[in-house]
Amino acid sequence: MTDVPLRGRQDDPSTLGGQGLDRDRGAILLLTIGYVLIAVTLVIVVVDVSAFFLSRRALAALADGAAVAGTSAEDGRRLYGSGPGAQLPLDALGVRSAVSDYLIDRDAGTAYPHLQVREVTTDGGTVSVVLTEDKPLPFLSVVNSITGTFPGGTAQILVAAHARAPITP
Numbered sequence: 371m372t373d374v375p376l377r378g379r380q381d382d383p384s385t386l387g388g389q390g391l392d393r394d395r396g397a398i399l400l401l402t403i404g405y406v407l408i409a410v411t412l413v414i415v416v417v418d419v420s421a422f423f424l425s426r427r428a429l430a431a432l433a434d435g436a437a438v439a440g441t442s443a444e445d446g447r448r449l450y451g452s453g454p455g456a457q458l459p460l461d462a463l464g465v466r467s468a469v470s471d472y473l474i475d476r477d478a479g480t481a482y483p484h485l486q487v488r489e490v491t492t493d494g495g496t497v498s499v500v501l502t503e504d505k506p507l508p509f510l511s512v513v514n515s516i517t518g519t520f521p522g523g524t525a526q527i528l529v530a531a532h533a534r535a536p537i538t539p
């Protein structure tokens with residue numbers, strides 16, 4: 371009777387007793403670590419991009435509302451002096467005041483601590499409002515506090531809105 375080795379032949383790398391499996395030891399661990407790093411990176415990117423997108427959308431809605439509020443600042447002298455024409459004549463100072471009042475009523479300074487009103491203009495019939503905000507992003511801020519790589523850990527959001535008040539009979 372011949373003795374059968376329990377661990378396989380030493381010269382056959384495909385068997386358990388061969389040296390072929392020893393050099394693969396730990397490869398699954400490295401792959402798992404690599405995949406976990408990729409998954410964490412994707413989560414970080416998705417969270418920051420989502421935060422940016424949602425903030426931009428909310429800021430755009432605020433700018434739209436401010437522009438529409440500005441269209442209520444009619445120029446009474448032009449309106450009652452020469453008639454309304456095709457659109458409501460607007461007063462530049464009244465437009466700025468109406469936009470400012472709208473932002474104060476919406477408590478925009480608290481909701482957007484880095485909000486800046488870049489521009490409020492009117493051509494007498496259309497109101498344009500440009501707002502900016504430096505939005506701190508969740509993970510970018512953490513990375514910046516650790517490494518100092520990103521200036522401020524924020525992203526600047528710039529939105530513009532235009533509104534016109536046509537007069538229809």
